[in-house]
Amino acid sequence: MASRPPTGSVTIEDVAREAGVSRAAVSKVIRNAYGVSPAMKARVTEAIEKLGYRPSVSARGMRGATFTVGFEIPELTNPFFPKLLAGATAAMAGTPYQLVIAPADPEHGEGYRAIQALVDRQVDGVIAVSPMVDPEWLETLAATVPVVMIGRHDRASGYDTVVNDDEDGARQVMRHLLDLGHKDIAHLTSVPLKAAPAPGVPQAIRLEVYRTAMQEAGLADRVRVLSTPHGVLDAREVVLRLLTEPDRPTAVFACHDEPALGVLHAVADAGLTAADVSVAGYDDIEIAAHPGISLTTVNQDGERMGRLAAELLLERIAGRSEPRHEVVRPELVVRASTRPPRPRGGAARLRAVGRT
């Protein structure tokens, strides 16, 4: 409820005067500290109520805790990330901690700025999702403030991590596509192909699994990797070009659901259907289950990951110092976007129809 509108600036001093006690006494009461008689507690509580006093987090932060947990997150437009936030918010409810989110401006320095901003604000702990920041930088950061990273495979010593088993997940996708009979499978990644990718980045692992799975299936010569920085639009354009080529793939495995949506869009643009080109994603965002989309993908339970991360962080804030690395089991969800490839020859005929 509304309780009471925030009244200008009532300080602990005012409360102390109203209750006829010292500032320290009021401080003790609001911190639930030792050495407070029931009588005084009642008087102080009443004064707090009466004046509508709220402790200043800034002032608190100068000595003690701010009861604030920072969550750094890239691009909120990708619906997978809000899932993480929902999980963390839920885990935090009931604790005295307040979750505060800092969006990383995708244009500027990948996450560094946002994480810094949180630390500058004296948060008691940080959860972050930046896959690209330097592990060493994180170790140094973790020496100052508790840190939990989501979606990183590095077994750090100073901070905790929460990931899903990307290797397993990607393998499930590839097995599924190969079992359906696909041989011409392309992969869509957000990893830049020119530069050496940071090892341990989820997308890099998925890419690697794709490569080895193709190799193991004797399809090394059919390996086709397309790289799109990010954004659905990019994926759509790049894939549309691919699909209008004469030897288009019969299946596309995208490293995320977001670009997978772009692939589906491109498939429709090209006048094709799931019968012509199978599409698989990774994340299992909400809309993937919608009948109009029905995307085969890998569920990595973002809410659970967010909840886990929050719990780990609270543990760390409470004092734990040995690192913990949680791995969530991913699960393939087969939907209508993946089907067996058309028998050879039929494809050409149908493509012609699609073009009219």
Added chain:
Amino acid sequence: MASRPPTGSVTIEDVAREAGVSRAAVSKVIRNAYGVSPAMKARVTEAIEKLGYRPSVSARGMRGATFTVGFEIPELTNPFFPKLLAGATAAMAGTPYQLVIAPADPEHGEGYRAIQALVDRQVDGVIAVSPMVDPEWLETLAATVPVVMIGRHDRASGYDTVVNDDEDGARQVMRHLLDLGHKDIAHLTSVPLKAAPAPGVPQAIRLEVYRTAMQEAGLADRVRVLSTPHGVLDAREVVLRLLTEPDRPTAVFACHDEPALGVLHAVADAGLTAADVSVAGYDDIEIAAHPGISLTTVNQDGERMGRLAAELLLERIAGRSEPRHEVVRPELVVRASTRPPRPRGGAARLRAVGRT
């Protein structure tokens, strides 16, 4: 770039010692204040660089500004809200202000808690999207800290507002559906029907426009309003029940795209298509343009609204005190989910087919 990992706790004192000047001098340099010689500025800047100094926002907050802007937001899972954030983030980039988001826990007190949390953290200004909080409470709040509300039609004197013209937008939807020939149009709202709705809430306005449009078209007896608190799942269930009734509507107008997705889902569940039941939403979220969804809806340009809100707030922080109320023009986007109703009689036959 990484610059330098956050080094434990270098204070202004340390910098002053390193540069051989007073604390006040350092403070002047980092605030770009008057009375600093180029020589001293250089020395101090060098010391800051060398030590990796970062000013503590908490300490700053005790006297001056925190250079932090708080954004309160309900349910991040609705993709419309991230659009607002994206706009605000973009507008904030380049300013010294950092955006910080506080998610309102939908379970607990509608937004109050989150807004309070931001104010407790000494933010220099607040942008909020809570449609339900009390205007008076907001006025009191606005007396303390600059406030911009998004999606509220109240012409407040103490704070600014950014809204789209819900009346116009809803009217466009209704005109479109009526022009197509629909007579049996149902409305899906998130406004609770029992309690008196807060006036000025966007959904309440859309509901009102629906009612009067039906009346003006002589269809007062066909008015059908369904209320679902929130969530796509709810909408899907409620509408599925509606669609399996004998006199199902030929069109559904949902107060948001999110529930509209639920409606589309229900239509598919019932074995029907857009030819049987037209669906219109409101917001124009990203996925609405996807060929698998192709939802007719109203674009209210969330990014622009977010940007506007941020700009208004920065103006207020800079000193403006007269209230400003910006109205964004909504625009109907017609897609495949709305079609003319089937001619009478045909519907019954097709429904039977759909059930097999």
Added chain:
DNA sequence: GCACTCTTGTAGATCGGTCTACGTCATGTG
């Protein structure tokens, strides 16, 4: 040469809490 302004820098109060050290009073204990 003297008063005056302007520039540049400093000292020290201040913001609103927390925390440590200590004082006071009532209660047990030998």
Added chain:
DNA sequence: CACATGACGTAGACCGATCTACAAGAGTGC
């Protein structure tokens, strides 16, 4: 009864910045 023990409160330093007031030195005009 003297002394230790605990419970309860208070005084005052402290956190790390900002901000006001002021001092010192350099020009400037008459």
